[in-house]
Amino acid sequence: MIDIIKNIATAPRRTKASVIRELLKITNKPGIISFAGGLPDPELFPYDFVTDAVKEIMAKKGRTALQYGPTDGLPELKEEFIKFLKQYEGIDVKPENLIITTASQQALDMVGRLFIDASDPVLVEKPSYMGALQVFKSYGCEFIGVKLEDDGVSTEELEEKLRWLRSQDEHYKFLYLVPDFQNPSGVTLSEEKRRKVIALSEKYDVAVIEDSPYRQIRFEGKEPKMLYRLDKETHNTDNIISLFTFSKTFAPGLRLGVILAHPQIVKKMEILKQSLDLCSSSLNQLIAAEFLRTGYFGKHIAVVKESYKAKKDTMVAALEKYMPEGVTWTRPEGGLFLWLRLPEDMSADDMFAEAIKENVAYVIGSAFYSDGSGNNTMRLNFSYPTTGEIEEGIKRLATAVKKRLVAAK
């Protein structure tokens, strides 16, 4: 061990390696069908569009593309994103409501840095997105988990927890939600509950982080309004901070996301971002602006939705065909993930090695629980594997489950 290692501070000791990123190293082995990642399907990436866009950008806006840009983002991208919000979400905003981020992981870091002091409680769904739990934890927060139901977070339990936190004079700062096709569960928060969440946000003066990476990938069912929009239409609390990313609707390789919030929040975020990375890639921002401006975005999303729906349907059909009784799963109306529950007394953690033996991988559900529960659950990704791999992979997974059921008898 080198000497200076002993000098590391508290934050890195609190920052744990992502279970997913570590898992991915195992599951990249040849022969394994992996439902573990959360990758978009690379078959669908708009390669020709990127080539053409870069050629055009270098010819007309090269000086902007290769130079430092403003910390809050290039006006070109903000302008197109404002049009996108209007057209797709019925949300009217100004440039000062937006800050461009180095994808939504940076947005999550900025949320954590903006609000969390060590020992502050942070309200999260149970289960919740691991990447968010990881970064919030690095700031030393305590998690207050709220049960996730089939129509989203339990607003009753949420109010109970908020009431308790207030009575304890705790410095609770925000509630973190993935309202659409939640990662990991695939569950969507109903519009009725969205209204309740906003009312609670007003009553308890608590910010709501609306993390929305998958919302545009809805392939069936009715879309509830975004929390940000509902707040404007009802309580107008200005407590909603919405996070968007181009990773699922365009390409993760660009590392671009957007935060939508009150200008006072955006201003604070801008100062934080100065110290984090000065600005996000100008080149990539201009590519994303072109993606929106030319209408390529709409066409691309249509293709993505059709493909992911077919994959989701294949996965659900294979689960119905192969899984033994006692195993249940969600039927997401969009997004990239499905959530599987083994019988209560079975551990998906313990079964992982056996699944790998069968050449199939998943993410253990307990990794998404802030309190280490959820042992009998797992997350299955359907966007990355082909339909053939999905069919075969679920068959293998069912074999692993059945072997374990037999062994337990």
Place this chain on the structure above:
Amino acid sequence: MIDIIKNIATAPRRTKASVIRELLKITNKPGIISFAGGLPDPELFPYDFVTDAVKEIMAKKGRTALQYGPTDGLPELKEEFIKFLKQYEGIDVKPENLIITTASQQALDMVGRLFIDASDPVLVEKPSYMGALQVFKSYGCEFIGVKLEDDGVSTEELEEKLRWLRSQDEHYKFLYLVPDFQNPSGVTLSEEKRRKVIALSEKYDVAVIEDSPYRQIRFEGKEPKMLYRLDKETHNTDNIISLFTFSKTFAPGLRLGVILAHPQIVKKMEILKQSLDLCSSSLNQLIAAEFLRTGYFGKHIAVVKESYKAKKDTMVAALEKYMPEGVTWTRPEGGLFLWLRLPEDMSADDMFAEAIKENVAYVIGSAFYSDGSGNNTMRLNFSYPTTGEIEEGIKRLATAVKKRLVAAK
């Protein structure tokens, strides 16, 4: 004021807006000749290279370019950077010594996050790079300033400070240096002093951050070896953490940098980066890899050096021609900046408004001092303005100085 603003944590309250970024908003006014920024000359950006490289990348490596990449960086870029280090710096390293960052501002954030707990002392040059001071301060450190001399940081004062810190049982963690063409002063640390710094690093178990954004832009004089290399050749402390960026040698719009350190440090940095932004842009990493692989880097640097040398010479000549007695400046052998000292009793801060009236701008030197001193100094950038603007801008600046001298009499 919105309600949730009152909930912000300690770190954002400690994070102050960058004086430079705020200044740049003023100095972008038409008609002003600005020496305030730190921008590379956009005339020199390799536009055609980027167009061609992206076309090639989309055809052959599109799936890698648009997808998530490994947190520590794409092997393609690491491989080329290893060759670069060997060829240009005589440094032999392995991939596990490197982590790709979202440019060097992120590297500075990672250094701060890795080492600093609130109230920890951090050793910096006086003056030092403002972007580093800003992010280290956001982690709540106390600065211990060490005098900068014409051949770099005073190693005598450094030892004095280290001895004192040790005697106080302080948790001092690292010394932050910009050894080559320092920002803001343009000063280079001599090889003799580099050896002393390494010896002190060993004696006092303190990490040395070798921030090296300008090193490749040396247009005259003899190049001292990098601290990282000297350490390997002498003490082998493994205490040196070297930071590189593509912002000055290629294009800031890509947001790419590299940290070179012991694998144990790199591993810690990797876990931090998982929570900061997961990975840097894969597309941009492949563009940078091509830039190195094709040898375009070497050709580009030759052009940059020739241009910046001409601009530096123009600035020095104009200073000699126009500045009144009592004003002095550094003569940097490379980089982007020159440091100007007014007579001791004159304030560059106070003179700023008058300079703006003369339609010329600079960065006040005091912004680079961790203790607010350096009032009579300013930083002048020569990479961005044209030679014509440099001549005219220095003339205007001299007018402002002379007017102030007259007024003081």
